Amino acid sequence: MTLAVSFPKSGQLLAQLHVVSCPRLATRCISTTRVCEKNLRAGQHKITNNRSKPLTYEQAQPPYKIGVTKSWNSWNTSSLYEEKERTSETTVEDVFIRKFMLGTFHNLMLSEVIIKRRQNLIVICGLMYRGIAPRKMYFLQGYTEELLSCLLKRPVRVELQTVESRKDMIFKWI
Amino acid sequence: MAASKAACGVLRGFAGRRGFLLFCSKNNRYVTQARTYASVIQHAVEKIGPIEIEDDEFRVLVIPGHTLGPERKRMERRKQKEVPPPRYKNMSTEQDWTSVWPAAQSFKWSVVPFPVRQGFAQRQENQGMPPGKYANAELMKIPNFLHLTPAHIKQHCAAMKKYCTAWPAGLETDEQCETHFPLVVITRSYLVDSPSIRDARSRIVTFQVKLSSLNLDYHARDKLLRLVGDRYEPDTDLLTITTDRCPLKRQNYDYATYLLTALCLESRKTEPWEAEKTVADMEKYVWDLMESKKSLLQSVQHMKERLQSAQVDTAKIPKYLNELPSTPAEEEVVNLPLVAEYRDAVTRLHNEGEDLSTVCQYKEAVKKLLLNVSAPL
Numbered sequence: 015m016t017l018a019v020s021f022p023k024s025g026q027l028l029a030q031l032h033v034v035s036c037p038r039l040a041t042r043c044i045s046t047t048r049v050c051e052k053n054l055r056a057g058q059h060k061i062t063n064n065r066s067k068p069l070t071y072e073q074a075q076p077p078y079k080i081g082v083t084k085s086w087n088s089w090n091t092s093s094l095y096e097e098k099e100r101t102s103e104t105t106v107e108d109v110f111i112r113k114f115m116l117g118t119f120h121n122l123m124l125s126e127v128i129i130k131r132r133q134n135l136i137v138i139c140g141l142m143y144r145g146i147a148p149r150k151m152y153f154l155q156g157y158t159e160e161l162l163s164c165l166l167k168r169p170v171r172v173e174l175q176t177v178e179s180r181k182d183m184i185f186k187w188i
Numbered sequence: 189m190a191a192s193k194a195a196c197g198v199l200r201g202f203a204g205r206r207g208f209l210l211f212c213s214k215n216n217r218y219v220t221q222a223r224t225y226a227s228v229i230q231h232a233v234e235k236i237g238p239i240e241i242e243d244d245e246f247r248v249l250v251i252p253g254h255t256l257g258p259e260r261k262r263m264e265r266r267k268q269k270e271v272p273p274p275r276y277k278n279m280s281t282e283q284d285w286t287s288v289w290p291a292a293q294s295f296k297w298s299v300v301p302f303p304v305r306q307g308f309a310q311r312q313e314n315q316g317m318p319p320g321k322y323a324n325a326e327l328m329k330i331p332n333f334l335h336l337t338p339a340h341i342k343q344h345c346a347a348m349k350k351y352c353t354a355w356p357a358g359l360e361t362d363e364q365c366e367t368h369f370p371l372v373v374i375t376r377s378y379l380v381d382s383p384s385i386r387d388a389r390s391r392i393v394t395f396q397v398k399l400s401s402l403n404l405d406y407h408a409r410d411k412l413l414r415l416v417g418d419r420y421e422p423d424t425d426l427l428t429i430t431t432d433r434c435p436l437k438r439q440n441y442d443y444a445t446y447l448l449t450a451l452c453l454e455s456r457k458t459e460p461w462e463a464e465k466t467v468a469d470m471e472k473y474v475w476d477l478m479e480s481k482k483s484l485l486q487s488v489q490h491m492k493e494r495l496q497s498a499q500v501d502t503a504k505i506p507k508y509l510n511e512l513p514s515t516p517a518e519e520e521v522v523n524l525p526l527v528a529e530y531r532d533a534v535t536r537l538h539n540e541g542e543d544l545s546t547v548c549q550y551k552e553a554v555k556k557l558l559l560n561v562s563a564p565l
Contacts, residue, residue, distance in 0.1 A: 070325075071307055071319055071324070071325070071326065072325060074313065075308075082308075083307065083308035085326060085329045086329065087329065089329065089331075090381045091381050094380070097380065099380065099382065099387070099388075100380075100382050104381070124323075125325040125328075128294075128325065128328055128329050130294070130329075130331075131381035132292070132381060133379065133381060134381070134382065134383050134384075134385075135381075136381075137294065139294045139328045139329075140325070140328075141323055141328075144271070148269070166383070167383050168383040173293060173294045173328075175296060175297070175328070176271075177323045178271070182322065182323045183323055185309075185313060185314055185319065186313040186314065
C-alpha cells in the first residue's frame with residue numbers, strides 16, 4: 015500500500031499513518047451470514063412519503079413472486095429440462111423485440127411486452143394507450159409484424175389491446 | 189389623413205391582440221396607450237401603406253408577424269371516434285362460440301363474456317380484490333383453452349372423421365397386438381419453439397422385441413444373447429436395439445432393421461468353431477460336464493463295493509444299491525430316478541442360486557442317495 019506524503023506538518027502525517035495502521039480498519043471483514051446476504055430491494059419500487067406513485071400489477075409484485083403471483087413475460091421452451099438448442103438466441107431476440115416494441119409504440123405501451131413463442135410463431139402482446147389514431151395503430155401493428163418476421167425469419171403476430179385511460183392500469187399507490 | 193387612418197387601423201389591430209378594447213373614431217387622432225407602438229406603426233405604414241376600406245368602417249392594418257387579416261382558424265384536434273362498447277355486451281347466449289374464438293389467441297377481455305379475475309391482492313391493494321379481466325396483463329400471459337372447448341373438439345373430430353379408418357378386427361386386446369405385431373419401434377419428435385423443425389435428438393430409433401416371439405431354438409437363443417450382451421433384459425424378455433449413429437431417423441431405422449435381421453440369421457447358423465466350446469464357455473451349469481457327476485459315480489461305486497465287502501446293516505442302506513449290478517455302468521447309474529433327481533437339484537442350485545427351496549431340494553436329493561429314508565435312523 016502506498017501513502018501519499020503531502021502533509022506539511024509532521025503531526026498530520028503521523029495521524030494519517032496511525033489511521034492506516036489502525037487495527038479496526040485492518041479487521042474489517044465481509045459478512046457471510048445468509049440473512050445479511052438477502053437483498054429484497056432489488057427490482058422493487060421505492061415507497062414515496064405521500065404514497066403518490068402509481069404502480070401496475072406487474073410493478074407491484076416483487077421479482078421473487080414471479081411464478082407465484084405474477085407470471086413470466088417471456089413464454090418459450092428454453093427453460094425445459096435438457097433443452098440446449100437456441101436458448102441464448104431466444105433470450106437475445108426477446109431483448110431486441112422488447113426494444114423494438116417500445117420504440118415503435120413510443121409512449122403507448124402501458125404493460126410489459128409479453129412474448130409468447132409457439133412452434134415457429136412468435137406472439138407479441140401488450141396493453142396500449144389510445145394515444146394515436148386507430149389507423150396509425152393498425153399501421154404500426156402491421157409494420158411491426160412485417161419487419162420483425164423479416165428480421166427473425168419466422169412469422170410474428172402482434173396482438174394488441176387498448177386501454178381507455180392510463181389510470182386503468184393502476185393497481186396500487188405507494 | 190391617410191396616416192391617421194392607418195394609425196387607427198393599427199390601434200385596432202393591437203387591441204385585438206392584447207385583449208383590451210380601444211375605441212377610436214375616424215376623427216380621433218391618437219390614443220395614449222398606443223404610444224409605445226409608435227415606432228412599429230411608423231415602420232408598418234412605411235412598409236405596407238394604408239388599406240383601402242370604406243369610410244363607414246374601422247380600418248384594419250395588417251402587420252406581418254403580428255396581425256393577420258381575418259382571424260386564423262385554430263386547428264381543432266380531430267375528435268376521436270367513440271369506442272364501441274366491448275363485444276361481449278352484445279353477445280347472445282345462443283351464439284356459436286367456435287366462430288367467436290376460432291383459433292388460439294391471447295385472452296381478450298372485450299370478447300370473453302364471463303367474469304374472470306387473475307392476480308393476487310394483499311390487504312387494501314385494489315380494494316382487496318384480485319384484478320378483473322379488463323386491462324389485466326396477467327390474463328394475456330397465460331395460455332388459455334378457449335379455442336379447445338367441447339364445441340371446438342366436436343368440430344375437429346367431425347372434420348377429421350373422413351381420414352379415420354375402423355380399428356382392425358382381432359386387435360382388441362394388448363396381448364393380441366403383441367402377438368401380431370411383436371416389434372415395437374420407438375422414435376421421438378421434439379416440439380420446441382424454433383424457426384426450424386429439425387432436431388438432432390429425433391434421429392434416435394429404438395427397436396424392442398420379445399425374444400420369445402423370434403422362434404429361436406436353444407442354440408440360436410444362446411448365441412443371440414451372447415451377441416447382444418446387455419441389450420437383453422431377462423426380467424421382461426425384451427431385446428432393445430438403439431441406433432443413433434446416422435444423422436437421419438430413416439437411416440437409423442434402416443440400420444436397426446439390418447441389425448435385427450443379421451442377429452437372427454447369424455444366431456441360427458452353427459459355425460465350425462462352435463464345436464470347440466469348453467466347460468468355461470458354458471452359459472450355465474450343465475451337470476453332465478461337471479465334476480459333480482464324477483463324484484456321484486465314484487460315491488455310488490464306493491458304496492457298492494463296501495456293501496459287498498463288509499457286513500453292513502442292509503436296513504440302513506438305500507434300496508437302489510441292491511438293484512445295481514456289482515460293477516454298474518455309467519448309464520445305469522445316471523438313469524436312476526434318484527440320480528436324476530439329484531442332478532436336477534444340483535443344476536437348479538447353481539443356475540438359480542441358493543435359496544430355501546433349492547437348498548431343501550438339494551438336501552432331500554442327497555438324503556435319498558446316501559440313506560434309506562424310509563428306515564428309522
